[in-house]
Amino acid sequence: MADESQLARAGLFEARVPRYTSYPTAPQFSPTAVGAAEMRGWLSEIAPGSQISLYIHVPFCRRLCWFCACRTQGTTSDDPVVAYVDTLTAELALLRATLPEGVTLSRLHWGGGTPTLLPPASIARLTRAIFDVAPMAATGEFSVEIDPNEIDDARLDALAGAGMNRASIGVQDFDPLIQKTIGRDQSFEITESAANKLRARGIRSLNADILFGLPHQTDARISASIQQLLSLNPDRIALYGYAHVPWMARRQVMIPSDALPRPEERLELFETARDLLVWDGYEDIGIDHFARPEDRLAVAQKAGLLRRNFQGYTDDIAPVLVGLGASSISRFPQGYAQNAPGTSQYVKAVRGGNFATVRGHVFTGEDRLRARMIEALMCDFRIDADEICHSFGLTRAQLKEYFAPVSKEFGDMVRIDDSGLEIPVESRPLTRMVACLFDAYTVAAGSHSHAV
Ligand SMILES: C[S@@+](CC[C@H](N)C(=O)[O-])C[C@H]1O[C@@H](n2cnc3c(N)ncnc32)[C@H](O)[C@@H]1O
Numbered sequence: 001m002a003d004e005s006q007l008a009r010a011g012l013f014e015a016r017v018p019r020y021t022s023y024p025t026a027p028q029f030s031p032t033a034v035g036a037a038e039m040r041g042w043l044s045e046i047a048p049g050s051q052i053s054l055y056i057h058v059p060f061c062r063r064l065c066w067f068c069a070c071r072t073q074g075t076t077s078d079d080p081v082v083a084y085v086d087t088l089t090a091e092l093a094l095l096r097a098t099l100p101e102g103v104t105l106s107r108l109h110w111g112g113g114t115p116t117l118l119p120p121a122s123i124a125r126l127t128r129a130i131f132d133v134a135p136m137a138a139t140g141e142f143s144v145e146i147d148p149n150e151i152d153d154a155r156l157d158a159l160a161g162a163g164m165n166r167a168s169i170g171v172q173d174f175d176p177l178i179q180k181t182i183g184r185d186q187s188f189e190i191t192e193s194a195a196n197k198l199r200a201r202g203i204r205s206l207n208a209d210i211l212f213g214l215p216h217q218t219d220a221r222i223s224a225s226i227q228q229l230l231s232l233n234p235d236r237i238a239l240y241g242y243a244h245v246p247w248m249a250r251r252q253v254m255i256p257s258d259a260l261p262r263p264e265e266r267l268e269l270f271e272t273a274r275d276l277l278v279w280d281g282y283e284d285i286g287i288d289h290f291a292r293p294e295d296r297l298a299v300a301q302k303a304g305l306l307r308r309n310f311q312g313y314t315d316d317i318a319p320v321l322v323g324l325g326a327s328s329i330s331r332f333p334q335g336y337a338q339n340a341p342g343t344s345q346y347v348k349a350v351r352g353g354n355f356a357t358v359r360g361h362v363f364t365g366e367d368r369l370r371a372r373m374i375e376a377l378m379c380d381f382r383i384d385a386d387e388i389c390h391s392f393g394l395t396r397a398q399l400k401e402y403f404a405p406v407s408k409e410f411g412d413m414v415r416i417d418d419s420g421l422e423i424p425v426e427s428r429p430l431t432r433m434v435a436c437l438f439d440a441y442t443v444a445a446g447s448h449s450h451a452v
């Protein structure tokens with residue numbers, strides 16, 4: 001694989017860069033650019049009869065794992081969760097009143113937090129309210145993030161009965177010492193039982209999230225965890241780099257920073273895990289995903305149809321993604337709109353009869369061009385000159401001007417010719433750093449994580 005000294009000279013081990021699930025990235029959103037009026041306007045401009053994606057955010061968890069950087073609050077009682085579903089239902093009613101006729105859902109995704117802590121009656125109520133706004137399209141997918149520790153037969157039956165056909169389970173690592181250090185106990189048996197129960201209910205694609213770069217993680221430990229994971233045969237695997245950002249995610253102060261692997265060791269951990277997955281027949285997808293060749297994500301990648309959105313990689317090509325719930329972000333052809341991050345502010349707005357949009361971004365100037373080039377790098381490791389010149393009315397000479405900072409920074413580690421720009425396999429750890437050179441906004445350093 002990569003020549004480590006070359007990657008080191010390119011600054012890989014010091015770099016902090018965004019993961020580019022959007023462009024511009026969320027820290028660039030402005031409270032003056034986008035509010036409830038834009039949200040309403042953009043929704044009403046959706047073409048009647050088109051397909052959209054819907055994301056529902058549930059910011060509650062029963063346990064609060066120390067490693068977790070997600071914005072979520074712990075609760076032992078169901079009361080706040082049931083009340084939150086009331087607000088989601090009210091927000092769905094606003095959506096219903098604003099959307100044009102005949103819209104269907106190409107994707108429905110519930111994330112969090114832990115959506116599986118909803119009691120069965122709330123699951124049924126929320127899905128009724130969703131399908132009252134828009135039914136699933138014939139080829140639609142309904143996916144849910146599952147905490148294997150926080151699920152039982154009644155809730156799985158409610159989700160499967162509502163049409164869930166994809167699921168993602170959080171694993172992180174199976175090693176007991178690592179689990180103890182990151183504050184997340186989860187026996188292999190519990191994970192295995194969740195996977196079996198999901199499959200018994202006809203889930204056609206099962207994803208598992210695992211992490212590299214965790215405290216006390218070694219090549220031997222990550223290899224053992226991957227072997228255990230492979231015995232569950234997930235259709236997709238997300239192999240994320242652990243982001244240690246205790247200044248943003250306070251719980252992470254519980255994690256001893258001297259037990260964390262160094263950046264060079266992180267790269268080795270990633271490569272060890274990747275080699276095991278590829279050897280077992282998984283296709284590598286973008287910077288951090290793996291999929292069985294017959295899985296829709298792998299099929300989309302081969303067809304050049306892989307895309308990137310707030311949930312990571314997707315084969316969904318719907319132009320609109322509506323995000324509901326506290327902190328959710330919607331994407332429209334016109335720009336991005338984000339809901340109030342705090343639950344109380346979100347609830348107050350929606351209960352007052354309005355969308356809870358508090359910030360966002362309106363696409364102007366070169367935004368769409370730069371967004372597409374960054375997405376193409378993150379998905380395909382290349383920018384196709386024909387595609388970009390044709391879609392954005394550029395000449396080859398104009399396109400080459402956008403590539404100039406890349407040759408200056410990375411020289412022949414990145415290939416640039418008349419067909420476009422390509423990051424060869426051995427330079428792929430640099431992908432987010434290359435993407436950053438197409439980012440025209442200065443992004444706050446605090447939001448960045450290790451480039452590897
Ligand atoms: C919303 S959580 C998972 C769903 C569910 N609550 C669970 O715990 O199984 C989504 C994923 O984000 C990833 N994640 C959370 N904190 C992270 C961090 N600090 N660095 C990298 N990935 C993180 C984890 O892999 C996690 O499974």
Ligand code: SF4
Nearest residue numbers: 061064065068070113
């Ligand atoms: S990993 Fe999942 S269960 Fe743990 S705190 Fe994060 S969202 Fe909650």
